[in-house]
Amino acid sequence: AEKLKVAGIHASPVENAWNSRLHEALLAAAKDGVIEYTFSEGVSGTDYPRAMREYAEAGNKLIVGESYAVETEARQVAADYPDTAFLMGSSGGPAGDNFGTFGTWNHEAAYLAGMLAAPMSKTGTFGAVGAIPIPEVNILINAFRAGVKEARPDAKFLVGFIGTFFDPPKARESGLAQIDAGADILFGERIGTADAAKEKGIKSVGSLLDYTPRYPETVFANAMWYFRPILDAAVKDVQAGQKTGKDYSPYSFMKEGGNDIVFSETMVIKDSIPAMEEKRKAIKDGSFKVPVDPSEPT
Amino acid sequence: MMEALDIFASAGLWAAVLRIATPLIFGTLGALICERSGVLNLGIEGIMTFGAMIGWMTVYHGGDLWAGIAVAALSGAMFGLLHAAMTVPLGLSQHVTGLGITLFASSLSYYIFRLSIPVSGSPPTIVPFQPIAIPGLSDIPFLGEALFSQTAPTYLAVLLALAAAVALARTPLGLAVRIVGENPHAAEAQGIDPIRLRIGAVVAGSALMAVGGAFLTLSAFNSFFPTMVQGRGWVCIALVVFASWRPGLALLGALLFALFDAYQLRLSHVVGKAIPYQLFLMIPYLMSILALLVMARRARVPQALMQPFRRGER
Amino acid sequence: MIRLERRAHVPLAARIGAPIAAVVVALALAGILIALAGAPVLEAYRRMLIGAFGSRLSITETLTRTVPLILTGLAAAVAFRARLWNIGAEGQFLVGALAAAALGSQHGLHLPAPLLIPALMVGGAVAGALMLLGPLALRLRFGVDEVVTTLLLNFVALLFVSMMIEGVLKDPLAFGWPQSVPVVGDALLPKLLPRSRLHIGLLVAVGLALLVALVQARTVFGMESRAAGLNPAAARFAGIGLTRILVLVACLSGGLAGLAGAIEVMGVKGYVTTDLSPGFGYTGIVVAMLAALDPIGVVFAALFVATMFVGADSMSRALGVPSFIADVIVALSLLAMLVALSLANYRIRR
Amino acid sequence: MSAPVVLSLEGITKRFGSLTANDDVTLELRQGELLALLGENGAGKTTLMNILFGHYTADSGRAVAFGRELPPGKPRAAIAAGIGMVHQHFALAANLSVLENVIAGTRRLFSLGLGAGGARKRLAALAERFGLAVDPDARVGDLSVGERQRVEILKALYRDARILILDEPTAVLTHQEAEQLYATLRGMAQLGLSIIFISHKLHEVMAAADRVVVLRGGRVVAERAASATSREELAELMVGRRVARPRRESQQPGEVVLEARGLDAGGRLKGLDFAVRAGETLGIIGVSGNGQATLVRLACGLERPSAGHLTLYGRPVEDPSPRGFVAAGVGRVPEDRNGDGVVGEMALWENAVLERLREPRFSRAGFVDRAAGRLFARSVVERFDVRGGGPDSPIRLLSGGNVQKLILGRNLAEAPKLLVAAQPTRGLDEGAVASVHGEILAARGAGTAVLLISEDLDEVLALADRVQAIVKGRLSPPIPVAAADPRRLGLMMAGIWEEAA
């Protein structure tokens, strides 16, 4: 088949963890010869709709990105360009025939990471550093907590939001503040958190991507998120001429290969692995559903 | 309530204060030196960004950490020279030029960074400065952890602030800087060349600003990314005013500002969302305005601040 | 020995030539950076032109981008002309936007569309004006320099907006995303062209530029405010109420910046986020300086800056040059323009 | 005159654009000599001294001090060569202490320590030796004008100046302070210092100088021994034609125009009583700092009295604001012409109409009638012989005397009923003084009441019909000018008016 022209529009620099997952999946798909990929990064809210329009006019068939900050306008653009498919990370739902959305649902993996983390804490206090309390972030932190709670119902939780999506030094300071307040396991929804853990010699959990190579002594588990299944599904729909105005979030589920846990066996407590693996199997076969809780953790 | 006060008893808070304050100390000293000579340097935000980028880049490409600091200082000096060339001999509007320098230096940093570092999943890292435990002092309970387990640039910043205070008050160079900032005509009449002195002060001050930026990538964190200076430069401009143009008070102001920041991060665990965090973040700005209000009456402002000096013109 | 000497009168050729030379120099310097990125320089500039004017989309986008820049540029120009150093247009823009969003939301004013839109514009302008009156009061009462206070208030304003849109003005339907309640449909500015973002704010902005030009050149207020800016003591001696003039200038300047925010909300975005402005307030200062503080010049300078942004942004997408090049070009233009305009005042003597 | 030549300027030429400020100036100064440099405003005196001191660079010519050529454009080298300069506008940093002002720049920049201890001793010794006492730790901004003048001189002496240049040192000093200064200078000359001073006050020049050099249009036009010339000759040399200050004709005053009864201004003025009649000039003399500025502010509508009242034509002023005063027929000449009188960057015509801008003839419905403004400006320029630019040139290009003529002209063109003139000739040259005096007398002759506030006793004696002195916010009773002489006026200014009467 002919390669599909796909454009990526990233609101942050592509180093940002979330964007890097999209970017890597798109690069990989391009390498596989499935798509032809161009992208812009660091696109501000003011410029975002223009970038969408430009790419649409340049003949791209699928435009991948994030409409969180421009929900209304992005849907307007999609309505103006019915021949182009849009696949957007969004807090809202799909719109029309060509505006598809997806959520970042690696909460299942976060739950499993919580199970591994639970027995590792000496103080029984767990910290989490997030960007801002939106559902995408809340669901993750809540799932991690639920995982911890399953093994350790009396656990105490701290949460810090840094008020922005990309400020690693700030995430680090927030992590340090939680360590000062007694936390000895940190869930790093944001990059920078593990730096605090590393500095204070405690352990932490990564989210979205694998932080263990970067912090080998510190990050013992990662709640991985994979964009490729969503991308592949959307590409298939576009090529088949199917309606793409739908919610692609389910492709984030573990059973679709959209998220999973990776962890270091030598760093976690051996006894906690079997129970976690059991749960993992249950999630995959559908017999256990990790609760989805978008409320703001306190 | 008690918990909110307990935070002050944690050594971690005070360690964080010094750490958060360090880039502000460098930046504020830099801005202060410029302003004492009569030149407002609003290029600071961009110069800090460039210092953060180039310092990190130097180390990433195999340079020593101190080489990173040195290269950052050099780059800051270059932007300082640009600012000085435009505002001192040409006498261009200082705040507009400064904003232009900020726009130029920061966009150039991002551009160069993007050109030279291949796009990757997470920002590439370097091994940053490690905390140095000062033998003896760092073993003191509480104080040791709070004050004496910092990285080398933090100690340097504090020493520089003290040195700058002494130099301004008690050396011929310091007096020359002050008299040029107060009245360049008086300086010229004493055989001091106001133009060269101002250029020198702006170059030196800008070098310090860039070192403040480099601290962010070489010590506070281990990678560079756009927008990482996050308005710290503007805070420094405010701190200079808060300090009524005195290095000792600048040090204090930077620490106070950092205390607010560090405390706010910790307090949110105690009070939750009862008090919006933004209010805490506003306090330093509002305090600076208040300080300005008090200072304006005492006429401590260098009297020739923002007044161009043109030789042979009147 | 070669020396620069100030001219008593700047010849017309120098006044026209200087800005052109500045742009050429800036583009040449930026060309080096583009070449470093491995892109063909001339092709890049061709792409920039196409990106800014090559299609219906690009033209409307460039013009859309021009609107807030005209208004913030005017805000800076009128203030600077009266020597009121308002560096706070960014903050005034934000509070203006917030005011428009608050008043224009479902819970705000209930007015028919033809009244609602002007009411929201006034609301935004008033908010922006109030924001500048504070620093002015400090200057008049305590002699506090407004450069620093207006600069600092930008951050206070940003934090305030952040607090509001995470607090009372938060959109409950935005899934926790920190954004304000949206304005109602009636409050949205009519589009100038369908299937584009270009709205009637453009006409408002250009109209205001003409109005400001008229006021400054021909009215008693214009002449008095210039006198007040150039020599406050002499203005006072001549019976010009300095306080009155500065208050009016501040209302005008802050009002224009606030109006820019309101129009951006009503014309483009529909609600407020903390990243509503990619530095429109600061860029307004650039625009004003490029225009040498002339209100008509502001329109062209704003168009120039918007062209650079939109064109370079598009060029960077087309040629894989990092998109930050747009900011670099604008910054270089500003610096080159400042130098060129100043050198035009001098001549070389041996 | 066998003393050796210590300084010579040879063929100095300096151009500013098309203007030649110094044209082939050659000058010599001998050891122990007091040389006065004279010339009308804009003759190039300050420019010449600035070249000598290195502030400006000459286009051609050279300066030789003690046998060595001075490198151009280097104040530092001039200081090193033993030249000290007291600037026309003080070059002092107000926020620094006296000591700091004196020692700045005296040590190598990159050395440690200020050596303040030694400097303090040295300064005390100098102050003692030359009778120039000041507190070394005082903030300069807190000093009086006279004390600042002393600091300026001490700065030069501290650097071992053997040639001292003083540019209009007495322009802002009182009579007594000026006398004291010249006494000091003579003492210095006896100790071997060589001195050049600039002044517009011819009686000072005659009394103090050994030799006089006159500049006109940037050229040296004459050189005289002070003992062999006269005021009249000097004035003529400066201006290039005979100038005589116009004389006051006696005339019968009319109705009372301005009257003050028990005027108070927040403690700065206490119970002032005075009256000025049509066709009469009332001179108010006093040492600066005694309340003249406040009195001028009240009479110009810039401030309102805190008690007592001010009446015009027997009625309280309807709208006691600057505009109200202008509308009521008051012409106002401020003390600081460049600070208060004009806006330097604005055009001449704009400055001419600024205070009347809101009158219907210059604006309608808020719009300025620019043609009417230019017309008015042109008429003022013609009638009052304002030189240096047309209606559209920025007023900063005009010389001080011409600015003053414009200010007077824009008021007198309207035939004011009252003219308030504060220090109307301060810093002006002999020719300009004569023409300003002429205008004021002509206005009086046409029936204008004139309130003249001046520190220049000669001026008051020449213009006023009656004189009152202001001391610590109180006003002496008036005396007719016929009964006044410098001694009596001096006593009045010292506050001893009962005895003087």
Ligand SMILES: Nc1ncnc2c1ncn2[C@@H]1O[C@H](COP(=O)(O)OP(=O)(O)OP(=O)(O)O)[C@@H](O)[C@H]1O
């Ligand atoms: N920096 C300058 N730029 C342009 N013109 C100048 C400058 N300095 C002096 N001039 C002009 O040169 C001429 C001589 O000025 P200068 O100050 O030397 O006169 P002066 O004799 O000292 O007069 P005064 O008695 O008013 O002090 C004047 O016409 C003045 O306007």
Ligand SMILES: Nc1ncnc2c1ncn2[C@@H]1O[C@H](COP(=O)(O)OP(=O)(O)OP(=O)(O)O)[C@@H](O)[C@H]1O
């Ligand atoms: N607003 C004020 N409040 C209190 N005291 C004042 C005020 N203005 C002036 N003074 C003081 O009152 C006295 C008279 O002031 P004024 O300015 O009228 O005197 P002056 O003779 O004109 O002085 P100068 O010529 O130095 O300006 C001075 O001692 C001055 O310091």
Ligand SMILES: [Mg+2]
């Ligand atoms: Mg002079």
Ligand SMILES: [Mg+2]
């Ligand atoms: Mg006075």
